[in-house]
Amino acid sequence: MTIAAGIGYALLALGPSLSLFVSVISKKPFLILTVLSSTLLWLISLIVLSGLWRGFLPLNSTTWWPYGMLLFTSIAFQEGLRLLFWRVYKRLEDLLDAFADKVSKPRLFMTDKMQISLAGGLGHGVAHAVFFCLSLLTPAFGPATFFVDRCSQIPFFLVSAIIALAFVTIHTFSMVIAFNGYAEGNKVDQLFVPVVHLAAGLVTLVNFASGGCIVSIPLLYFIAILTLIRCGKMVWRRLTEHQSTQGNS
Amino acid sequence: MESSILESIGVEIIGVMSPVSICMFLVVLLVYSLSPSNPFSSSPSVPIRTAANLVYLESPSDSATQKLEGSLLNALVFVILIAIVTFLLVVLYYYNFTNFLKNYMRFSAFFVLATMGGSIFLSIIQHFSIPVDSITCFLLLFNFTVIGVLSVFSGGIPIILRQAYMVSLGIIVATWFTKLPEWTTWALLVALAVYDLVAVLAPGGPLKLLVELASSRDDELPALVYEARPIATRSRGSNLGLLVGGVSDSGSVELQAVNNSENRTTNEGESSPLVSHSRERHSFSSDSSEHSTVVVCTDRVQNREPEIVVDEEMSPLVEMMGLGNERAQQTRRDNVEVRGSGSGSDSDRGIKLGLGDFVFYSVLVGRAAMYDLMTVYACYLAIISGLGCTLILLSVCHRALPALPISITLGVVFYFLTRLLMEPFVVGTATNLMMF
Numbered sequence: 001m002t003i004a005a006g007i008g009y010a011l012l013a014l015g016p017s018l019s020l021f022v023s024v025i026s027k028k029p030f031l032i033l034t035v036l037s038s039t040l041l042w043l044i045s046l047i048v049l050s051g052l053w054r055g056f057l058p059l060n061s062t063t064w065w066p067y068g069m070l071l072f073t074s075i076a077f078q079e080g081l082r083l084l085f086w087r088v089y090k091r092l093e094d095l096l097d098a099f100a101d102k103v104s105k106p107r108l109f110m111t112d113k114m115q116i117s118l119a120g121g122l123g124h125g126v127a128h129a130v131f132f133c134l135s136l137l138t139p140a141f142g143p144a145t146f147f148v149d150r151c152s153q154i155p156f157f158l159v160s161a162i163i164a165l166a167f168v169t170i171h172t173f174s175m176v177i178a179f180n181g182y183a184e185g186n187k188v189d190q191l192f193v194p195v196v197h198l199a200a201g202l203v204t205l206v207n208f209a210s211g212g213c214i215v216s217i218p219l220l221y222f223i224a225i226l227t228l229i230r231c232g233k234m235v236w237r238r239l240t241e242h243q244s245t246q247g248n249s
Numbered sequence: 250m251e252s253s254i255l256e257s258i259g260v261e262i263i264g265v266m267s268p269v270s271i272c273m274f275l276v277v278l279l280v281y282s283l284s285p286s287n288p289f290s291s292s293p294s295v296p297i298r299t300a301a302n303l304v305y306l307e308s309p310s311d312s313a314t315q316k317l318e319g320s321l322l323n324a325l326v327f328v329i330l331i332a333i334v335t336f337l338l339v340v341l342y343y344y345n346f347t348n349f350l351k352n353y354m355r356f357s358a359f360f361v362l363a364t365m366g367g368s369i370f371l372s373i374i375q376h377f378s379i380p381v382d383s384i385t386c387f388l389l390l391f392n393f394t395v396i397g398v399l400s401v402f403s404g405g406i407p408i409i410l411r412q413a414y415m416v417s418l419g420i421i422v423a424t425w426f427t428k429l430p431e432w433t434t435w436a437l438l439v440a441l442a443v444y445d446l447v448a449v450l451a452p453g454g455p456l457k458l459l460v461e462l463a464s465s466r467d468d469e470l471p472a473l474v475y476e477a478r479p480i481a482t483r484s485r486g487s488n489l490g491l492l493v494g495g496v497s498d499s500g501s502v503e504l505q506a507v508n509n510s511e512n513r514t515t516n517e518g519e520s521s522p523l524v525s526h527s528r529e530r531h532s533f534s535s536d537s538s539e540h541s542t543v544v545v546c547t548d549r550v551q552n553r554e555p556e557i558v559v560d561e562e563m564s565p566l567v568e569m570m571g572l573g574n575e576r577a578q579q580t581r582r583d584n585v586e587v588r589g590s591g592s593g594s595d596s597d598r599g600i601k602l603g604l605g606d607f608v609f610y611s612v613l614v615g616r617a618a619m620y621d622l623m624t625v626y627a628c629y630l631a632i633i634s635g636l637g638c639t640l641i642l643l644s645v646c647h648r649a650l651p652a653l654p655i656s657i658t659l660g661v662v663f664y665f666l667t668r669l670l671m672e673p674f675v676v677g678t679a680t681n682l683m684m685f
Contacts (some may be wrong), residue, residue, distance in 0.1 A: 029259035033637070040630045047627075047666050050674030057673050067683050074685050100254045112253050131671075132679050135623035151682065163684055197685070207682035216682075 006141035009157045013133045013164040017126055017172065024115065031119040038085065038123025039130075045081050046131060049074050064208045071201040079194045082175070085120060086182050110242055113183075114176060114235065121175025125168035133157075133164035151213035159213055163204065166217075169224040170200050173231035180234055189234070196227055262640050265600050266633055268475060269610060272416050273632070276423045276611040277618045277625055283372055305433075320432035324440035331441075335448065335455040338472070342462055351402045354473060358401045358418065362394040366421045401473065408476070415475040419607035426608065427615035434616050435661065441609055442657035449651040460649045473604040600640070606652040610636075613660045623675065624667045631663035632656045 011018070025031045053070060060066060093116075097107045108116075137157060139146060145155045174193045181189025200223050206216035305319030341350055367390050374381060397414045400406040429437065448454040463469065610632050617624040635656030643650050678684065 028253075028255045029263040030255045032263055033259050036630070036633055036637070040634050043627060043630055043663075046675070047663075047671050050671045051666075053674055054670050058677055067678070067681065070678065071683060071685050078685070096254060096258070099258075103254070105254045105257075108255075109253055112255050115255070128684070130626050131623060131675055132684050135621065135626060136676065136679055138622050148680065148682065156680070159682060160679060160684075163682065167684055201683075201685040204682060204684050213682060 002143055003141055005145070005157075006137055009137055009140055009161040010134055012158075013129045013161040013168065014126065016165065017122055017129070017168050020118075020122060020172070025119055025122065028115070031115060034116055034119040035123040035126070038120040039127040040123075041081065041085060042078075042124050042127035043131070045078055046127075049077055064205060067208065068202070068205055071205065072198070075194070075198050075201050079197060082178060082193070086179060089116065089120065089179070110238060113179070114238075117176045117179035118172065120179070121172040124175060125171035128167050128171055129164040132167075133160045136160060150207060150210050153211075154213065159217070162217060163220060166220040166224040167200065170196060170227050173227050176231050177227070177234060180238070192230065196223060199223055261600055262637060265475075265602055265640065266636060268412060268416050269602070269607060269636060270629075270633065272419045272423070272607050273611050273614045273629060275416075275420050276427070276615045279369070279373075279420070279424050280427055280615045280618045283376055306430075316432040317436075320430075320436035321440075323433045324436035327437055328440045328444045331444065332448070332455065335459070339455050339458050339462070342459060347468070355398050355401055358414075358473070359394055359398045361418055361421055362397045363390065365425055366390070366394070366417070369421060369424055412475065415473065415604060416607070418473065419475075419604055419611060422604075423608045423611035423615060426612040427619070431616070431619075434612065438609060438613055438657050439661060441605075442651075442654045445605075445651040445653040449649055456651075457649060474601045475604060475607060476601050600643075602652060606656075609653060610656060610660075613657065613664070617660075617664055620668060621672065623672060624664050627663045627667040627671070628660045631659035635659040 021035070025035055052073070056066070093108060093113070100107045140157045145157065147154075148156045148159070151159055174196055177189050178193040180186070181193070200220060203216050203219045203223065206212040206219070305323050311319070338350065370386070370390060373379070374386070396410070397417070400411045400414045426434070445456075448456040449460075450457065459472070613632065614625055614628050617628040633656075635658070636652065638655050639650055639652050642655075
């Protein structure tokens with residue numbers, strides 16, 4: 001129950017993204033590079049944030065509002081970063097198209113663009129899971145486990161793995177939604193993403209109450225599923241539109 | 250399905266990154282699994298004396314300044330030693346002692362695989378209490394070592410085996426380097442990054458001399474280098490991408506020919522090789538290994554590049570270009586590969602990465618693994634992105650570039666940032682189950 005448990009927690013958090021990586025990303029080298037760079041971007045954002053907050057740590061663990069502030073600033077910063085990522089991606093897309101013209105290959109397909117945004121989102125999600133869940137898992141490989149006072153029903157590692165899974169889903173697919181929203185100029189989608197991110201972050205604040213994780217985890221999964229449905233609908237709509245325009249032309 | 254451009258960009262970057270990642274991953278795994286209860290981790294109480302800590306033996310009780318001074322001295326001595334050895338190598342190579350050098354490399358590969366690798370295997374066997382008797386173990390080790398030695402410098406070994414042995418050599422050496430005390434390791438890494446910068450870029454630097462000599466002789470580098478061949482394009486691209494791309498690829502072909510001719514002044518093979526060409530293609534299409542092509546055209550081992558030039562001058566046969574490229578034997582130094590933003594093509598000559606780069610990347614990550622997993626991830630990302638930056642610079646600069654400085658600098662910076670800034674932040678928020 002030691003190594004098995006540790007691997008189990010890790011797979012619980014990262015299993016879906018692993019299968020996504022193997023099935024979609026790993027076949028296209030450029031997508032791997034996108035995942036890596038987006039992971040690096042997320043890591044840098046985390047380092048900057050921790051540098052900003054370093055002076056105030058450790059936070060008083062009895063009051064919740066400093067954590068609220070922390071979450072709010074972090075999410076605001078990361079959403080700003082997403083805009084930056086989009087700008088960079090936009091330039092990259094032009095470069096790629098120019099390059100494709102040069103070697104007489106087809107330009108980027110719509111699915112290609114979606115895959116790039118998926119890879120970017122996956123990078124963010126994986127970075128989240130790695131730094132918030134996986135890097136704390138080291139003790140889980142040992143012979144004991146760890147419980148937090150506020151959530152005494154489930155082992156800490158299991159809770160963090162479950163939460164990380166929800167966040168991986170949210171990050172991955174909200175990036176697809178966001179990129180699509182920016183590309184189409186769709187205000188609803190553009191707003192949807194930060195709101196979802198913020199809501200998910202604030203839901204984890206519920207964990208602050210004793211036994212709050214029983215409430216917060218279902219809420220978090222509700223948000224994750226909402227993101228998934230929204231993303232799925234959007235992709236479906238784009239694909240059918242694309243097919244119909246192709247059929248007409 | 251048409252091949253989209255996403256599949257062809259970055260193949261060569263991934264071709265270098267994946268072995269580096271594998272090497273780092275395995276080193277971390279080794280360090281992680283062997284460190285808690287094994288003779289090595291208890292040995293820091295009786296520190297081993299190697300070339301890397303000749304001057305100063307670190308002990309945990311020393312003060313910080315003492316450690317700093319000592320580790321700097323250690324690093325200095327080690328770098329001077331390496332510089333002397335490299336100059337010796339250059340001198341030997343200059344006077345054409347190539348066979349001696351190759352045999353020396355073989356011997357050192359034998360030594361590393363047999364003794365260092367053997368002791369690592371022993372400790373693995375002890376740690377996991379694998380039931381194996383000594384004779385079997387010896388036999389296996391002997392076989393492993395002999396194949397490794399054979400694969401280092403001779404043809405006739407599948408490239409994948411050679412790559413595997415290069416990676417395992419890197420793993421073994423890196424695992425040994427992680428046994429150095431902490432301060433010495435950091436000082437050593439930084440010093441080596443600086444040394445690498447000087448040795449490759451400064452006029453008269455030993456590695457620069459070596460590379461220039463090797464490329465002027467059109468010879469292989471007499472050193473242990475990892476050679477990334479486009480395996481991926483061979484398995485997939487050659488029957489999909491390049492064939493589909495067909496004639497329309499001629500734009501890139503022209504570019505390549507230009508690249509090549511500015512690169513390669515020796516075009517002496519240009520007139521002849523039509524015949525050997527078709528042979529070569531034949532042998533490749535039968536999916537033979539490197540060996541059989543060498544056998545088919547025995548005298549052409551040295552003259553590969555001219556063939557490639559011809560390859561590209563016959564531009565309509567683009568599939569041949571793909572095949573020829575697999576044979577492109579160039580150092581990563583004069584690898585004129587324009588990528589991404591520029592006028593490159595999806596073809597690639599093998600990028601070469603010195604084994605030392607493998608080793609020291611892995612040492613950094615292994616050292617980070619002794620602190621926490623978080624630093625491992627941060628260092629891994631930093632090193633890989635540094636490597637990516639180096640590769641992109643390589644495509645811009647068209648010359649030999651040191652692979653250590655950017656990666657090691659980023660790695661060290663990220664290690665300390667993670668350790669000092671990020672860890673309290675992340676642990677503080679995550680243990681309260683706050684996430685974002």
